[in-house]
Amino acid sequence: MDRWKQYGSLGGLFAVCLAAGLWGFTATGGALPWAKRSAKTLQRGVQEGSGALVDLGRGIVVAGPIRKGGLVTEFAAVTGLLTLVGVGVYLYVDRYAADTDRDERATR
Amino acid sequence: MAHIHLGEGSFPLWALAVWTALGVGLLSVVVSRLRTGGIETRQVALAGIGAAASFAIFQLNVPIWGGVHMNLTGLVGILAGPLLGTLIALVVNVFSAAMGHGAVGLLGANVLVNASEAIVAYYLFRTLVGLDWDAFPAGAGAATVGLSVGAVVMGGIIVVSGVNGSALPRADLAVAVAGLVGLNLGVALVEGVLTGFVVQFLASVRPDLVGTGASDAAAESTGVTA
Numbered sequence: 001m002d003r004w005k006q007y008g009s010l011g012g013l014f015a016v017c018l019a020a021g022l023w024g025f026t027a028t029g030g031a032l033p034w035a036k037r038s039a040k041t042l043q044r045g046v047q048e049g050s051g052a053l054v055d056l057g058r059g060i061v062v063a064g065p066i067r068k069g070g071l072v073t074e075f076a077a078v079t080g081l082l083t084l085v086g087v088g089v090y091l092y093v094d095r096y097a098a099d100t101d102r103d104e105r106a107t108r
Numbered sequence: 109m110a111h112i113h114l115g116e117g118s119f120p121l122w123a124l125a126v127w128t129a130l131g132v133g134l135l136s137v138v139v140s141r142l143r144t145g146g147i148e149t150r151q152v153a154l155a156g157i158g159a160a161a162s163f164a165i166f167q168l169n170v171p172i173w174g175g176v177h178m179n180l181t182g183l184v185g186i187l188a189g190p191l192l193g194t195l196i197a198l199v200v201n202v203f204s205a206a207m208g209h210g211a212v213g214l215l216g217a218n219v220l221v222n223a224s225e226a227i228v229a230y231y232l233f234r235t236l237v238g239l240d241w242d243a244f245p246a247g248a249g250a251a252t253v254g255l256s257v258g259a260v261v262m263g264g265i266i267v268v269s270g271v272n273g274s275a276l277p278r279a280d281l282a283v284a285v286a287g288l289v290g291l292n293l294g295v296a297l298v299e300g301v302l303t304g305f306v307v308q309f310l311a312s313v314r315p316d317l318v319g320t321g322a323s324d325a326a327a328e329s330t331g332v333t334a
C-alpha cells in the first residue's frame with residue numbers, strides 16, 4: 001500500500017485520539033493523577049479543569065498503592081524475577097530450540 | 109492504559125460474578141486452544157519478556173495527561189499472540205492486585221479489558237501487515253486501536269456494573285466514564301507511537317519476531333524461492 005495512505009490513516013487515527021484525550025483531560029478535572037481523577041469523576045460526574053498536559057517536574061514515579069504501601073522492594077523483586085525468567089527462556093530458545101526445531105523438521 | 113483502578117467493593121456482587129465468570133470463560137478458551145494447538149517455543153520466550161516489561165511499566169506513573177501508566181498490552185499481543193497475550197494480562201493483573209494496584213475482586217474485569225487490547229492489536233497488526241503496511245504504521249495503528257478498544261471495554265464494564273457509593277444517575281455516570289475513556293484514547297496515542305517504534309526496531313533487526321519477514325528468511329535459508 002502507498003506510504004502516504006498508511007501514514008494518512010495513522011494521522012487520522014491519532015487526530016481522533018488526541019481530540020478525545022484533550023476532551024477527556026479537561027472534562028475530568030484537568031491535571032490530576034489517574035486515581036484521584038477516577039474517584040472524583042465517578043463520584044461527582046464531569047467537572048471542568050485544566051493544567052499542563054506534561055509535567056516533567058514530577059518525574060516518573062511508582063504507582064501510589066505500591067509506593068504508599070511500602071512495597072517498592074517487592075515490586076523491584078517481582079520485576080527482576082520476571083525479567084530473569086524471560087531473558088533466561090529467550091536465551092535458551094535462541095541457542096537450543098532452533099536446533100531442536102530443525103531436527104524435528106529433518107525427521108519429518 | 110485501560111485498567112479499572114476502583115477499590116474492593118466498588119462493584120455490586122452480581123457484577124463481580126458476571127465479569128469473573130466471563131474472565132474465567134475467556135481464560136478457559138485460551139488454555140484449551142493452547143493445549144490443542146500448541147505453542148511455538150519462540151513465543152514462550154517472548155511471553156516471558158513481555159510479561160516482565162508489561163508488569164514493570166504497569167506500575168510506573170508517567171507525568172503526562174495528569175499522571176497515567178502504560179500497559180504495553182498492544183506490544184505484548186503483537187509479539188506473543190492473542191492466546192499468550194491473554195495469559196500475560198492475567199499474570200500482570202494478579203501481581204498488580206497483590207500489590208494493591210487494582211482490586212482482587214476486579215481481576216476478571218481487568219483481564220477482559222487487557223486481553224481485549226492484546227487480541228485486537230494482534231489481529232489488526234496481522235491484517236495491516238497482510239495489506240503490505242510498513243512496520244511502524246502497522247504497529248502504531250494496531251496498538252492504538254487495541255488500547256482504544258480496551259478503554260471502551262473498561263468504560264462499558266463500569267457503566268453496566270454501576271459504582272457502589274456513587275450518587276450519579278446512570279446517564280451522568282456514562283458521561284463521566286466517557287470522559288475517562290476519552291483520556292485513555294489520548295494515552296493510547298502515546299503508547300501506540302512507542303509500540304510502533306519498538307515494532308519497527310524489531311522488524312529491522314529480528315523480523316522473525318514480529319512476523320514481517322519470516323517467510324522471506326525461511327525461503328532464503330532453504331534456498332528455495334517461488
